[in-house]
Amino acid sequence: MKSPKHNRITQRLLTTGLLCVTSSAFAATVPAGTELAADQTLVRNNGSEPSSLDPHKVESDVEANIIKDMFEGLVSVNVDGQVEPRLAEKWEEENNTVWTFHLRPGVTWSDGTAITAQDIVWSWQRLVDPKTVSPYATYPANMHIVNAAEIADGKKAPDTLGVKALNDTTLQVTLTQPNAAFLPMLAHQSMVPVDKILIARFGDKWTQPEHIVTSGPYKLSQWVVNERIVAQRNPRYWDNAHTVINTVTYLPIASETADVNRYRAGEIDITSTVPINQFASLKKTLGDQVNVKPQLATYYYQFNTTKPPFNDPRVRRALNMALDKEIIAQKVLGQGQRAAWLLSQPDIGGVKLTNPDYASWPMEKRISEAQKLLEAAGFGKDHPLTFNLLYNTQESHQRIAIAASSMWKKNLGVEVKLQNQEWKTMLDNMHTGNFDVVRYAWIADYDDASTFLNNFRTGDSENTSRYSSPAFDEALINASKAKDVAERGKYYQQAEDSLGQDVPAIPVYHYVRSHLVKPWVGGFNPDQLGYYYTKDMYIKKH
Numbered sequence: 001m002k003s004p005k006h007n008r009i010t011q012r013l014l015t016t017g018l019l020c021v022t023s024s025a026f027a028a029t030v031p032a033g034t035e036l037a038a039d040q041t042l043v044r045n046n047g048s049e050p051s052s053l054d055p056h057k058v059e060s061d062v063e064a065n066i067i068k069d070m071f072e073g074l075v076s077v078n079v080d081g082q083v084e085p086r087l088a089e090k091w092e093e094e095n096n097t098v099w100t101f102h103l104r105p106g107v108t109w110s111d112g113t114a115i116t117a118q119d120i121v122w123s124w125q126r127l128v129d130p131k132t133v134s135p136y137a138t139y140p141a142n143m144h145i146v147n148a149a150e151i152a153d154g155k156k157a158p159d160t161l162g163v164k165a166l167n168d169t170t171l172q173v174t175l176t177q178p179n180a181a182f183l184p185m186l187a188h189q190s191m192v193p194v195d196k197i198l199i200a201r202f203g204d205k206w207t208q209p210e211h212i213v214t215s216g217p218y219k220l221s222q223w224v225v226n227e228r229i230v231a232q233r234n235p236r237y238w239d240n241a242h243t244v245i246n247t248v249t250y251l252p253i254a255s256e257t258a259d260v261n262r263y264r265a266g267e268i269d270i271t272s273t274v275p276i277n278q279f280a281s282l283k284k285t286l287g288d289q290v291n292v293k294p295q296l297a298t299y300y301y302q303f304n305t306t307k308p309p310f311n312d313p314r315v316r317r318a319l320n321m322a323l324d325k326e327i328i329a330q331k332v333l334g335q336g337q338r339a340a341w342l343l344s345q346p347d348i349g350g351v352k353l354t355n356p357d358y359a360s361w362p363m364e365k366r367i368s369e370a371q372k373l374l375e376a377a378g379f380g381k382d383h384p385l386t387f388n389l390l391y392n393t394q395e396s397h398q399r400i401a402i403a404a405s406s407m408w409k410k411n412l413g414v415e416v417k418l419q420n421q422e423w424k425t426m427l428d429n430m431h432t433g434n435f436d437v438v439r440y441a442w443i444a445d446y447d448d449a450s451t452f453l454n455n456f457r458t459g460d461s462e463n464t465s466r467y468s469s470p471a472f473d474e475a476l477i478n479a480s481k482a483k484d485v486a487e488r489g490k491y492y493q494q495a496e497d498s499l500g501q502d503v504p505a506i507p508v509y510h511y512v513r514s515h516l517v518k519p520w521v522g523g524f525n526p527d528q529l530g531y532y533y534t535k536d537m538y539i540k541k542h
Contacts, residue, residue: 034522036244036540043249044251044270045259047253047273048422049225049252053066053067056123056132057134060427061531066229069248072192074091079527081528087115089105097174097177100170100172103117109214114168119194120171127140130154135461138462139190139191177480198213217237219232229249229250245539260275271515272515274516276334276396280334291517295512296528297443298507298508302440302505304466305465305504306433309379322366323404325339326339332400332403340508379414381413385415386414388436391421450476453492472499479491
């Protein structure tokens, strides 16, 4: 895993109170002597049909992959973990709680109208407004922006949010307390500005190609549902001079086999993933075209903790203990994934976290203890535990679900019924609580354990497990107030210890990102969150 960087960077920013660096690391850098193709067109498989392209209405990388190409926020984080300016040219802080951002002169939407500080204020107010029903409504509260938590809870009006426009180009953000992760958190796609006038005029249809305006290097030009999304280079983008690719097409191919077949046929330049059952052979035949990198992401099975029998932590802990995660990571997957016993990461944000004690037990001991827990909860041979395991349609999810259900059957006599649904349908059922156990995963929004742990905080908009623990919540509160990384790590460990006992979700494995990438694609370099940006790439002559 790459060394975490942003905490040191943020500490320096807090000390100096100012950051203003060049943006060269956030653009296509073509090596000298490289001959470019005349047709700068990229086709990338995105894996699924996005549920929306409204930055406030989405929650997964399926949507973020596209949104990050079309919209920009105040800052971004590069592949080295460094915070860099985007719409904001520079900023300063006072007492580590009042941040003032200065927009770039002349920055505009794709239709040529000015992007103003007022646009950002309105956008953030819309994000936290309960009427928006954003899955990231509580994200500004986790950033500790003044009144964000109260607004998300419906206790205060959105216009009381601690952000204001000092003038058209100056934005001031006030926090309730210092937050070492504040700047990296600003880079999240939910924090980008959106156009108030368009949304007022067209409602949910504002993201259609004929209406949308964007702030990033690309603008939506075509959207054929379940077939393709096409974006064209935005000539009004402030850094357009450093963009090379003119057209990017995103395909919603869920079938990994179809993804590879179309890659081999020359119809796709970058696949969404590499199929588990073809990984070894593809590595042998395609060599460097198989790209694998570690990623700050965790795959897990989430319980509906309000629904019997999963309101009993003994049942949840038993299922966690009886799962042989090493086999799943090394045999079922076998691309470098690591067995997971933490819902965050063992090494993240300068903090090293340790697994629960039972993670180091021999498998036989874990199974024996799991059997005792289930028996104590009222389940056994005469009354086996039975439940539905829901996952979104994809071959790898099916393979993992089959392996997990087989392990639970063999080790505990549990009967599992497998259910698969399309991505958008599964998300809807997850948010409405219409599930027993659901396959999910979390990709870090920033390099800090809180990006994973906040999803299990009482009242968080992403807490679809409905888990609630005063001890867990208190640990997160204390971590957010910690004076240094070491103290923050102590409280994150307490939070993970609570999750290890209560198990609102079973961590299965920590990710790697694997893609097939054509040799003529230059500049492909995913960051530690797994994102790669079309504006950083170029097509070599071939």
